Amino acid sequence: MYKIILYTVIIVFSVLTKAVAQEKTFEQQAKSIAVTIEMITTEEKNALKKEVEAIDSQVKEGKITPEKAQELKTKIAQERANNIETKVAIEEAKLAQLVQDKVDGKIVDISEESTRGGTTIILGSNSKDSIGKNKTEINFGSMKIYKGEKDKAERRSKRTTSQFVFAFGLNNVVTDGENFEDSDYRVWGSHFYEWGITYNSRIFKNNNLLHAKYGLSLMYNNLRPTDNRYFVKNGNQTDLVTSSVNLDESRFRNVYLIAPLHLEFDFTPKKLSADGSKTYFRTHQSVRLGIGGYGGVRIKSKQILKYEADDIKVKEKQKGDFNVSDFTYGLSAYVGYGQTSLYVKYDLNPMFKNNNIDQNNVSLGLRFDFN
Incomplete structure (x- = not known):
């Protein structure tokens, strides 16, 4: 998981950096x-x-x-x-x-340079439409390989395209009669992560506004209880109890395989080829808004406890169902510009199957759709 986070930081950093100088023709x-x-x-x-x-x-x-x-x-x-x-x-x-x-051949024009071969490696989303007629572009951000400018233009203009999605942010639960200030879980210490593959299909052939966005993702929901507490399974109930030892960390994680589905509004304008003979419909290059939901199954639940006992540091991993709901479904939405957006999710089903008080998971963070 830490490797995924590190790799994502590298990608995000590369998205925010641009080349500042280019050779003049x-x-x-x-x-x-x-x-x-x-x-x-x-x-x-x-x-x-x-x-x-x-x-x-x-x-x-x-x-x-x-x-x-x-x-x-x-x-x-x-x-x-x-x-x-x-x-x-x-x-x-x-x-x-x-x-x-x-x-003497010391100056090479772009038109001449584009006929040469070679490979360009892109970490994030800072790739350009023009990569050269015979050049290969390896884009780690979107996990795609383009063989030449024509191949890239055609694939990015298809009615259905694919994206690598990564999201992260704050995670907590909504409990009746409580606000986040009174939450049983640390607001800034509880996080979620999501990564997966999505497909983006333009609904109308000659209009770029509406898209259907769907795919598969792994979703990690982490909760860190407050007041030195941890989860204990008591029959069909799962309770938060105070630990008899001082906990350096108490973290509860649920992992789901989900299928998200969104109706996406993409305001990216259409583009024309250089000679004006062909129209291209691009995505993820302007304001985007997505509304929809998700459904999936729980893969595993795990609790991690860290504490010291007799001057020995202990890391305890507890695996089980903890009476967590086997299925999850909810509503989600995002709004942003380009490949970055603000992302919110809310589980309609309670986190635990039979607890007396329902607690529904809610997440807020950033989402990256690497096209």
Whole structure:
């Protein structure tokens, strides 16, 4: 479980990081030089205009004669012309070297680069549509391998796509007549984890708004009781009792295999191919909202107790059914942007089968759908 968490942290970190610099193409560099030359000419001409206007003002004020003014204008015009010639010569030398580098093969355009092979490894969701005609992209975040730009575009634009899902956050129970401040379980110490595979099917052929999202997930619900307590099975009842020893940790975990089903609203706009001949429907690139539910079976229940006895550290694992409901079903929803969303779940069935007071599991956290 800790390996999964560590791997997910690496994925999330990679989602938040982007490349900050890219190699400029020949056309971009040539255009940059042309813009610089234009700026040099414009700046020198504007400076000359202001200087001429200043000389004319001196003539009007009687400070200099018209003959002197003409002499000054000729002088500064020549100076500005020399400035333009000198500065432009530097940029022309850069352009000449750029052309020579292009001829010598030192500069490779994106269009040329895209025809080459090679492999790109992506940890998270920071992959781009354009990966190169013959390149291979291995995306660990979504657990997919794309063989070339065409393969990636076609697979990501299919009516049904797949995602790797990971979610985590706070976990607790809803008890009649109690609020979370009076909960029997630590609010910040109780957590849930969920990971699995989902499929996303566009409901309408030519409209990207509505999707059916379904799949299989493993769900881990952890509760940490307060006040040095732990669970004890008494017949068909499961009670929280105070331990006779000081517990360093008391954690109760239920693991479920569930089948989630959501109606997803995806506001990602459609895209057109470069020549405008084909329409692509992408997902997970804008605001998303999902509402639905889940149902599944309990795989196992386990209680972990840690304490010291006679200066010996003890870790005790207790496995059994603890009278936990064998089946679970509930409501869930999420809202977010791109591949990240806020996620909430609520079990409609009580956690324990026959306890006098029903307690229903509730979870709130973050969800990542790596497309």
